[in-house]
Amino acid sequence: MSRDDKGSNTAVRAVVIDKREAIHRAAVKVFAGKGYFNSKVADIAAEAGIADGTVYLYFKSKDEILHSIFDRAMAEFIAEGRREMAKISCPEAKLRRIAELHLEKLGADRDLAIVFQVELRGSTKFMQEFSAAGFAEYLDIICKTIAEGQETGAFRKDVKPVVCSKILYGALDEMVTNWILSKKSYPLAPMAGEVLKIFFGGMLQK
Structure with a gap:
């Protein structure tokens, strides 16, 4: 694997971690504010500033x-x-x-x-x-x-x-x-x- 490939993989992992972290933070805020059962994935996505579909790339x-x-x-x-x-x-x-x-x-x-x-x-x-x-x-x-x-x-x-x-x-x-x-x-x-x-x-x- 070349240095460029390693650098690219590291960057991808960083993006994944950042997105998961953003979703975590948003979910905690939404669940605490609206209650888990009243919250929707769309609410979490909006709080995180991402598209609804992006959430499903990280969580089922x-x-x-x-x-x-x-x-x-x-x-x-x-x-x-x-x-x-x-x-x-x-x-x-x-x-x-x-x-x-x-x-x-x-x-x-x-x-x-x-x-x-x-x-x-x-x-x-x-x-x-x-x-x-x-x-x-x-x-x-x-x-x-x-x-x-x-x-x-x-x-x-x-x-x-x-x-x-x-x-x-x-x-x-x-x-x-x-x-x-x-x-x-x-x-x-x-x-x-x-x-x-x-x-x-x-x-x-x-």
Whole structure:
């Protein structure tokens, strides 16, 4: 393959990535504003500034766009979470960073938070599909961190890591939902400290 061919292929990949990114951004905004079921591919195309047919060059359907939004966001979050965990040795500090990242990420993008908290939960079918995807990996990270803390003696051993991981996720999840629905404007990230204050109160060895 010549240098010109390699350069051409690189340029094509860049265009594909840019178009997919534009469609992702547009879809998040449209889904958050109109609701997933009330949105049309034409709405996404208009928001992205492209023709309707162009969307179908990258995604087969509106469902696939929603899946892609979830998959990409979870992959990015999990990758960043693992990088952060690698820098920390203390299980308690690891859980604290996980909670902070959870609220920081969604707190920085209200539209994405709405899609995650509301639109992805619009049907049992969606919930089952997404629960089997990156969500399970995310819970596993929390679960293993809790188990690690039990092994080191930082956390109580008479609690189940699987249950605790769901409790922590559920509390953070509720903070995001309340933030979306609240008529008050306030930063979401600091709520991680409030959640962990209660969570650790029942987890740490006395």
